[in-house]
Structures are given as structure tokens and as C-alpha cells.
Amino acid sequence: MKTPLLQYPIPTIFNPKVCRHLCLSTYRLVPTHSFYCMKPPYTLLLLCSLSTQLALGQATQTLRGRVVDKESKFPLVGATILVTTADKGIVADTSGTFRLAGVPVGRHTVKVSLVGYKDALLNDIIIDAGREKILDVELEEEIRQLTAVTVQAQRTGEARNEMAVVSARQFSVDETNRYAGSRGEPARMASNFAGVQGADDSRNDIVIRGNSPQGVLWRVDGVSIPNPNHFAIAGTSGGPVSIINNRYLANSDFFTGAFPAEFGNTIAGAFDLKLRNGNNERHEKMLQFGFLGTEAMVEGPLSKKSGASYLATYRYANLWLFSKLGIDIGTQAVPAYQDGFFRLNFPLKKRNGESGGSLALWALGGTSTIDILISQQEVKDRNIFGQNDRDQYYTSRMGAAGLTYTRPLNRQTFLKATLAVSGNAQDANHDYLFLRKDGSGNPLVQNSRYVIDSLRPILDYRFSEVCYALSTYVNHKLSARATIKAGLNTDLYHFKAFDSVRTFVDVNFTRFTPWRTRWNTNEAFALVQPYVSYRNRLTENLTLTAGLNALWFTLNNRSLSPIEPRLGLSWDLPGRQKLSLATGLHSQVQPVYAYFYAEDLNSSTDAAQLANRNMGLTKSWHYVASYQRLLGRNIRVLLETYYQRLFNIPVERERSSFSLVNAGASFSRVFPGPVANTGTGRNYGVELTVEKFFSNNYYFLLTGSLFDAKYKGSDGVLRNTDFNGRYAFNALFAREFAFRRSSLTLGFKYTATGGRWYGPVDERASRLNQEVIFQNEGRNTMQFAPYRRFDLKADYKINRGAIGRRGLTHTVSVDLVNVLGVQNILSLSYAPQPDGSIIKQEYQLGFLPIFLYRIDF
Incomplete structure (x- = not known):
């Protein structure tokens, strides 16, 4: 019987595109996504990995996180996480968690999929050398068998709240940093969305569809909070x-x-x-x-x-x-x-x-x-x-x-x-x-x-x-x-x-x-x-x-x-x-x-x-x-x-x-x-x-x-x-x-x-x-x-x-x-x-x- 070498897919060990001529005959993939070795050349695999990293001169970081059901938040065992822009992938374990080392720094697209669930397609995932990237992914269950339909992926920007069908948008930390003039603030970032405008340069109040800014609700972890701004005035929702x-x-x-x-x-x-x-x-x-x-x-x-x-x-x-x-x-x-x-x-x-x-x-x-x-x-x-x-x-x-x-x-x-x-x-x-x-x-x-x-x-x-x-x-x-x-x-x-x-x-x-x-x-x-x-x-x-x-x-x-x-x-x-x-x-x-x-x-x-x-x-x-x-x-x-x-x-x-x-x-x-x-x-x-x-x-x-x-x-x-x-x-x-x-x-x-x-x-x-x-x-x-x-x-x-x-x-x-x-x-x-x-x-x-x-x- 063949013994599993590592419970990770091949791309986590080395890049097959670079080392394919060295060790193409040494491995094969099976449906469980485990790595089985026919002739276990451990030294060769290590040399492949090191030579690839050094040849590219590329700083890397770890991408990890957890995949759960969107409604019940129950962990999803066996979900596949694929970094499409880096040819790397992994499978979530019994607690829904995953850990993918050696992801090159830069911007990536991550696709998360599982049989019986709609795919999640996450764009613009930024990997930096100084900080691990942790993703919490929620998948929505499919209502018909996968063999009968084409699954539509949920994309970045769609609201996390499944009860919202209009006028809702998800935003990320990266978005609050991305927009010019937003100063890293959620309110100033939101002023770029359709139907939203800033009150003035000196404050971050937002006017939504012509309504008063005092009509905006702020919630943290499900509870409403007071105006979360410095120099706040009673009856307002913004500040400088x-x-x-x-x-x-x-x-x-x-x-x-x-x-x-x-x-x-x-x-x-x-x-x-x-x-x-x-x-x-x-x-x-x-x-x-x-x-x-x-x-x-x-x-x-x-x-x-x-x-x-x-x-x-x-x-x-x-x-x-x-x-x-x-x-x-x-x-x-x-x-x-x-x-x-x-x-x-x-x-x-x-x-x-x-x-x-x-x-x-x-x-x-x-x-x-x-x-x-x-x-x-x-x-x-x-x-x-x-x-x-x-x-x-x-x-x-x-x-x-x-x-x-x-x-x-x-x-x-x-x-x-x-x-x-x-x-x-x-x-x-x-x-x-x-x-x-x-x-x-x-x-x-x-x-x-x-x-x-x-x-x-x-x-x-x-x-x-x-x-x-x-x-x-x-x-x-x-x-x-x-x-x-x-x-x-x-x-x-x-x-x-x-x-x-x-x-x-x-x-x-x-x-x-x-x-x-x-x-x-x-x-x-x-x-x-x-x-x-x-x-x-x-x-x-x-x-x-x-x-x-x-x-x-x-x-x-x-x-x-x-x-x-x-x-x-x-x-x-x-x-x-x-x-x-x-x-x-x-x-x-x-x-x-x-x-x-x-x-x-x-x-x-x-x-x-x-x-x-x-x-x-x-x-x-x-x-x-x-x-x-x-x-x-x-x-x-x-x-x-x-x-x-x-x-x-x-x-x-x-x-x-x-x-x-x-x-x-x-x-x-x-x-x-x-x-x-x-x-x-x-x-x-x-x-x-x-x-x-x-x-x-x-x-x-x-x-x-x-x-x-x-x-x-x-x-x-x-x-x-x-x-x-x-x-x-x-x-x-x-x-x-x-x-x-x-x-x-x-x-x-x-x-x-x-x-x-x-x-x-x-x-x-x-x-x-x-x-x-x-x-x-x-x-x-x-x-x-x-x-x-x-x-x-x-x-x-x-x-x-x-x-x-x-x-x-x-x-x-x-x-x-x-x-x-x-x-x-x-x-x-x-x-x-x-x-x-x-x-x-x-x-x-x-x-x-x-x-x-x-x-x-």
C-alpha cells in the first residue's frame, strides 16, 4: 500500500511548472487530494522547492483561514481553496481550517469551492511579507445537484448579509485604504458609492439618497453604537x-x-x-x-x-x-x-x-x-x-x-x-x-x-x-x-x-x-x-x-x-x-x-x-x-x-x-x-x-x-x-x-x-x-x-x-x-x-x- 507523504496538494510543496522535468515521475494525485509517493525522493523535493524560491527571488507569506456554511456557520470539511494567480491550492481539514504556505506576495484571486455549494471568488487578496493573510469564507449551499446545474460564484463586493437583495455592498479593509481621499475611513470610502455623497471636506458625514446624515446607523458586532467620530456633536453621525x-x-x-x-x-x-x-x-x-x-x-x-x-x-x-x-x-x-x-x-x-x-x-x-x-x-x-x-x-x-x-x-x-x-x-x-x-x-x-x-x-x-x-x-x-x-x-x-x-x-x-x-x-x-x-x-x-x-x-x-x-x-x-x-x-x-x-x-x-x-x-x-x-x-x-x-x-x-x-x-x-x-x-x-x-x-x-x-x-x-x-x-x-x-x-x-x-x-x-x-x-x-x-x-x-x-x-x-x-x-x-x-x-x-x-x- 502506498503511504501518504503529506496531506497537502502538490503546489504547496513545489511549483510543477518549474520543476516538472525533475520530478514529474515521482508523484500522482488521487481524488482525496493527498500526495502519494511512488519513489519518495525527499531530498529531490526539498531541492525543487528551494531552487524555485531562490530562482524567483520572491518573498512569500502564509494564507490561511476557515471555511463555513453561510447560514449555520458550521465548518465545511474538504472545501478546496485555490489561489488561481499562483497555481497553489489546499483542502480544508475537519474543522474547516486551511493553511497554505509559500504564497508569493502581491495581489491574488482566491477561489473556494465544495461539492453542493456555490463557489466563492475572492478578488484582490493582498499578500504581504510582514503579515499573514487570514480569510474567513462563507459558502452558500446549492439547492440542486452539481451535475444538473452550472454553479454561479459569489464575488467580492456582494453583501455578507444574505437577507439583503438591493442597495447593499460588502467592503473590506483593503478597500478603505485603496480609494484616494478616503483617509482609511469607512464613511469617506462609502462616499464613493452610487447614491452617496460626503457632507463636506471638514467632516465625514455621508448623505445617502438625499437623506440627512443623522439617519445613518452604526453597528459593531450587532449592537448599535454612538457616533464613532472625534469631535462629535449630539444628533450627528459624523465628524472630522x-x-x-x-x-x-x-x-x-x-x-x-x-x-x-x-x-x-x-x-x-x-x-x-x-x-x-x-x-x-x-x-x-x-x-x-x-x-x-x-x-x-x-x-x-x-x-x-x-x-x-x-x-x-x-x-x-x-x-x-x-x-x-x-x-x-x-x-x-x-x-x-x-x-x-x-x-x-x-x-x-x-x-x-x-x-x-x-x-x-x-x-x-x-x-x-x-x-x-x-x-x-x-x-x-x-x-x-x-x-x-x-x-x-x-x-x-x-x-x-x-x-x-x-x-x-x-x-x-x-x-x-x-x-x-x-x-x-x-x-x-x-x-x-x-x-x-x-x-x-x-x-x-x-x-x-x-x-x-x-x-x-x-x-x-x-x-x-x-x-x-x-x-x-x-x-x-x-x-x-x-x-x-x-x-x-x-x-x-x-x-x-x-x-x-x-x-x-x-x-x-x-x-x-x-x-x-x-x-x-x-x-x-x-x-x-x-x-x-x-x-x-x-x-x-x-x-x-x-x-x-x-x-x-x-x-x-x-x-x-x-x-x-x-x-x-x-x-x-x-x-x-x-x-x-x-x-x-x-x-x-x-x-x-x-x-x-x-x-x-x-x-x-x-x-x-x-x-x-x-x-x-x-x-x-x-x-x-x-x-x-x-x-x-x-x-x-x-x-x-x-x-x-x-x-x-x-x-x-x-x-x-x-x-x-x-x-x-x-x-x-x-x-x-x-x-x-x-x-x-x-x-x-x-x-x-x-x-x-x-x-x-x-x-x-x-x-x-x-x-x-x-x-x-x-x-x-x-x-x-x-x-x-x-x-x-x-x-x-x-x-x-x-x-x-x-x-x-x-x-x-x-x-x-x-x-x-x-x-x-x-x-x-x-x-x-x-x-x-x-x-x-x-x-x-x-x-x-x-x-x-x-x-x-x-x-x-x-x-x-x-x-x-x-x-x-x-x-x-x-x-x-x-x-x-x-x-x-x-x-x-x-x-x-x-x-x-x-x-x-x-x-x-x-x-x-x-x-x-x-x-x-
Whole structure:
């Protein structure tokens, strides 16, 4: 009987194309993919392997991971993993894991297949010498015998969530690094997708299909988290710099409409972020220095025997470099921030030979501080992050920690539960600048600075919110055709807020009003969201998804949405085409702080002043149709059209143009008067995506959107929303030049969008409130000039490594944002000027070079 030499396929030992003439007669393959030796020339095989490596001079690395069933997460024994671009392959073992050594550094395509399952085709898998590549692959079961059908492969970019049939996309860590101008952030990366546009250069808020950025939901490991950005303002979902570091993310999903039933409390979009585990076999490190921060990351095994692992990161801001180099970041103040993350993962013991699941403890968070001292700035200095008539001291904090339990209960059922606590806080103090006046009554300027007479406190506020969350679901595969998923998301909030302000009695700026308390709250309430989803592949080409979500916000009796139906249908057509339809009812609670705002809590009974406490939910019906076609092997064309009907939007009870659909994309809070849920809105549009996946050393992405977003306030007038740019276009391209041990990638991005809307300014009201107040009648009848930006990006990577020695990867990256220095209008700001004017036109950031150096080892 012939004895197996190694339980790996031939390509893991040597390259047959190079050594075929030496040892072609020494081996044969059998269906079990084992290697059997007829005449075992061990020395010859070793010489073949070494000579191949040395002849090529190619640094290599290990590719490993795990293959599981998509629904039950049960390991798939015998799955074949083939690196098609390197002629290497391997078979998953009894726990679904695989390990393929000696993969050349560079970009590769990986095909994963198993009889009875659809193939998974993973493009643009980057192998570096300094870090092992770990893949977690999920295969979808085929509903008919392989002999009767041609299996269609699932490709990179398709959403991981099997309940999503439209408006969903998977993104990877490599994608967040790839796009010029994205700064490695998920939100800025997503602004390149069709139907999505950035709010402005100074923030990473995203506008999805004309909706307010405050309608975007962030989730980590199934639980919702507060705004994950530094310098975050209550009621927003974005900020100048993300706390989320892409280096600890696994492949995640991004949704722009008609969400599956598990996503509640959002009407605009959702980030469903997945956390990765640290390397459980080898200790790895990363150091990075750049303009946006100095970073360090470590990961490795806690126990090689059990497979437990750790991963930790830390970043500290380097924005003082911008100030030293004279680079414009919109303010002379130097922001300071730091953030970090850790994850400990413990595999659980197997039961009865089945997969044991895991228990993971994780935490992320950050803190940020900025002191904008107008009193120490020159008259010409810009300040797009605050008001121009006061010194401002601001601190924000955000954090989340959780315990995640996952276990395949059997070959059909998977359980996941996350228990988490999160919190965020903002603390601000403002001192108003009283300026000396000249003989004409205008501010006195000496040595290019205003002459300050005195500084007096004008604002003091502290907001804090703590949330205790439980997210759990069970996914059960009823058959090869049908899957059901049922879960519960529960959040218990504790909100504390205090805000005290004083304004001027008249427009002469001589006397203050007494201090007024606008917030003084310490309350607890809950948000409960049960859901159920069902998926059935009616035929090989036709898939139905259906679900129900319910939402109950316990703060008042008007925030209950007992039934929110979701429905989707996907039809695979001949010629690698797909047609999809989806609809759903979605609702969202208002920013928490808005429920407790009052004009003056000191004037009468506090309870009577909380006129907004009974605000109901904002709701929206989504209708989406999608057509997709694959051209050739690597080009995808996607066309989507949608209609959204928004209703129950909070608007002021008195006749006005105010609506909360315009909030959520600035550094200011909203101060609504008594409101009612009588506002409406509607968004519709069409989106086109043409994408070439990375192959033949280049890729491109073209996205275009035509849309219209309008609303009605309490005055009943149909107006443009602030975000109704009407069109958005993005073009991205990158070309990689690969060398023996290094590579150079050059890319660009061009963006063009319609300008923001505004209206005539009410100068008297603006003077009294020290902020821009628009006239009701002409609101959003005027539009800023279109936005244009051109970015360049260059990455140079060097891989160092030798056989049997640990490798190193050096990366130098330069991202030239707005390389042409185009002056795009940002907004109007309240800024008293020497000539007596009070309104100033602010511009977006100009040319912004971002540099980093990273070493992985």
C-alpha cells in the first residue's frame, strides 16, 4: 500500500511548472487530494522547492483561514481553496481550517469551492511579507445537484448579509485604504458609492439618497453604537476624524436603502461593522507614523493550544504637524485626540465533535479636545469648526465595550449574542469677545488682530449618554432552500444633560439676558426592536426574502411602530444578469437631546416646558429596483432606481420652514421650538455603478446619481432639502506596478456634486442669536456653486523576507486631497467683520497632503 507523504496538494510543496522535468515521475494525485509517493525522493523535493524560491527571488507569506456554511456557520470539511494567480491550492481539514504556505506576495484571486455549494471568488487578496493573510469564507449551499446545474460564484463586493437583495455592498479593509481621499475611513470610502455623497471636506458625514446624515446607523458586532467620530456633536453621525480604525475590521456591509428586517432605527443607511480576531498562531506588530496620527498595533496568540488570540491598537494625533507646515485645516487651533481598541477571542470547546464557537471580549473608544481661541487669532484666520465671535473650549468622548458569544448549535442552527455598554459625552464652554470700537463704531484692529476689551462666559453645556445593549439572534437553516432568522435588539439608555446660555438683549451687544437653562435632564428609557427574517430560494434562480421588524421607544406613548414589513425578490437571469426588487417600512427615533430641549426651564413648571418630549418616530417607505450584469470576468454594471416617501417628520407647530430633515451635518446643535410630527418629504433617483474588480494590475469605479430630495415644513411649502445636490459623480482609477519585492500603486479620484441649498439671511435674528438665521419665505431657494475635487494617491510597498525568516513590509503612502486647490463653498457663518457685516462665506478645505509610513513585522 502506498503511504501518504503529506496531506497537502502538490503546489504547496513545489511549483510543477518549474520543476516538472525533475520530478514529474515521482508523484500522482488521487481524488482525496493527498500526495502519494511512488519513489519518495525527499531530498529531490526539498531541492525543487528551494531552487524555485531562490530562482524567483520572491518573498512569500502564509494564507490561511476557515471555511463555513453561510447560514449555520458550521465548518465545511474538504472545501478546496485555490489561489488561481499562483497555481497553489489546499483542502480544508475537519474543522474547516486551511493553511497554505509559500504564497508569493502581491495581489491574488482566491477561489473556494465544495461539492453542493456555490463557489466563492475572492478578488484582490493582498499578500504581504510582514503579515499573514487570514480569510474567513462563507459558502452558500446549492439547492440542486452539481451535475444538473452550472454553479454561479459569489464575488467580492456582494453583501455578507444574505437577507439583503438591493442597495447593499460588502467592503473590506483593503478597500478603505485603496480609494484616494478616503483617509482609511469607512464613511469617506462609502462616499464613493452610487447614491452617496460626503457632507463636506471638514467632516465625514455621508448623505445617502438625499437623506440627512443623522439617519445613518452604526453597528459593531450587532449592537448599535454612538457616533464613532472625534469631535462629535449630539444628533450627528459624523465628524472630522473617525475613531474606527480599519485595521481591526473584518469584511463588513454597507446599506443604502430597503434594509433587511434586522436593521431598525434608521431611514437613511447603515454600517454593519464586523470585528476581526487577532492572529492565533503568530505574534505580529505594526507601527505607523503619519499626519493624522502615530499608531501601533499588536496581535497574536494568547494560547496556541486553545487558539485564543489578542489584538490591540492605539493612535495619538499628530495634527500639530499641519500647523508647523502651514497646511490649512480650517482653523488655527490644533485639535488633539487619541483612540484605541482591543479584542480578546477565546474558542470554546467542541461538543460531540461539533464546532465549539467562541467568546470575544472587545472595546473601542476615543477622546478629543480642541480650544478655538478667536481672541488669539488674526482677523484673516479661518475657523470653519466653530463660531467667530467667541473663544470655544470643546471636549468629546466616545466608547463601547462588549462580550460576543457565537456558537453553531448544530449543522443547521447558529446562535450569536452580544452584551455591550457604550457611551458618549460632550462638554463645551464659550466666552464671548467684547471688542473695542473705533470712532465709526467698527471693531478696532491693531497688528492684524482685533483689540479685545473683555471676555465673558456665554455658554456652558455638558451632555452624556450611556447605553446598555443586548443583541441576540438565531439563524436556522430549514432546508437547502429556506433559512429563518429571528432576533432581538434591546437598548437601555441613561441620558444626562445640562445647558445654560445667555444672549444679548438687543442688537447693540451691550447687555446680556440672565442665564437661561435649556437642558436639565437625568432620565432613563429603552429602545426595543424584535425582528424575524425569512429567505427562500424558490428556484435555482429566484430568491424571496421577507421580514418583520417592530420598534418601541419607551420615552413616550407616540414612539411605537408595531409592524414594519420588509420584502425582497431577486431573479438571476441568463447571461449573468440579475433583477431585484425590494420594499420596506422604516422608522427612526429623533436625536435624544431634542426631546428635552426647552426655551427656558426656569420660567415656569419644567414639565410644561418640555414641549418636544412627545415627539413621535420619523418614518419612511422605501421602494427599490435593481438591475445587475457582469461583463466579462471582472466588470460589474449595476443600475438602481428608488423612491422614498418620508412622513411624521418633526416640524415646528408655528408656521415655518423648519424640519429635522435638514439637521445632522454641522458642528452645531438644533434648537427646535415646539414641534409636531406633521412634516413630509420625498426622495427619488437613479444610480449607475460601473466597476472593474482589481485584475491585470488595475481597477476602476465609476458611479453616478441623479436624484431629487424635497420636504414640507409646517408652512406646507415644498422645498429643496439642504442636501438636494441633484447629482453626484465619482470616478476612481488605480494602477499597480509590481516588481520582484515591491510594488507601486498610483490612483486618482474625481468628484463632482451639486451645491448645498440656502436662502436669504435674517440679519436681525442672526445678531440676536449670534448665529445664521435664514428667512422662512426664501429658505433653500438659493444654491451654492457645484462642488469639484480631484485627489491623487500613491502607495509604495516593499516586502522583505527570506525562507524560514520573518518578513517585513514597509509602506509609504501619500494622499493628495484636492490637489488642484479648488475653492468649494462650505456654508455661511456668523462672523462680525470690521466693515460691519455679520455674515461670512466659508470655504471647504483647500489642498491637503496626507502622508504616512507603516511597517508590518
